[in-house]
Amino acid sequence: MNGVLQILRPYLRPSLHVMSEHAELPAHVLNVGLTGGIGSGKSTVAQLMQSHGFAVIDLDRISHELTQAGGRAIAPIVAHFGSVAMAADGALNRAFIRERVFAEPSERAALEGILHPMIEQEVFAQARHLAQQAKCIVYDIPLLVESERWQARLDWIVVVDCESEVQLQRVQARNPQMDVTTIKAIISAQASPDQRRAIANALIDNRQNTPNRLNLSRQVDILTNYISTQCVQKQCKQN
Secondary structure (H helix, E strand, O other): OOOHHHHHOOOOOOOOOOOOOOOOOOOOOEEEEEEEOOOOOHHHHHHHHHHOOOEEEEHHHHHHHHOOOOOOOHHHHHHHHOHHHEOOOOOEOHHHHHHHHHHOHHHHHHHHHHHHHHHHHHHHHHHHHHOOOOOEEEEEOOOOOOOHHHHHHOOEEEEEEOOHHHHHHHHHHHOOOOOHHHHHHHHHHOOOHHHHHHHOOEEEEOOOOOOOOOOHHHHHHHHHHHHHHHHHHHHHHHO
């Protein structure tokens, strides 16, 4: 075992997840979950995996499409939260919703009750389409730790690890309109690094203070090669 796999050895292990015979995801491909905190570099890892030929489904992107102007989720969200939940351009008033769900956990549950079934419906449709050609599908899921149901659907889970200080800097750089207090609240509300590591089959080390850390691209190179062998093994079992 070489390179990044030496770094990942404590985390790299056979899949912990046994998919149901009636799972909604395609059974003949390897279904890989990818997660990490806001600003961890998860989206960059997803792009690198896509460059290796892996199909990627971005649940955050689906959520944004559902809540843009004319999106399917706008009407039921407005029905629950009121007209203030819709911005002047017809899209979701994200600042209002963010403040509301952080202040009231029951409202967060209400929002998730609206969005999650719609997101899942779209994910399953995309997965069925991609599975016609793909051997592996990567599901970019920000809140994977918080969803045991999603964990149970997956064959493999990859976690991107990063220090909270670096997360804060990255989010500030890409969202200068977002204040530090809000960013810290988002980071605090998400799963802790230890919670993410606990569900990981493999860990991408994107921390800045790790001695002798391989660069992100090299880590993904080695990891995708390893996952490709898992794809072959699953297909052999299916046959």
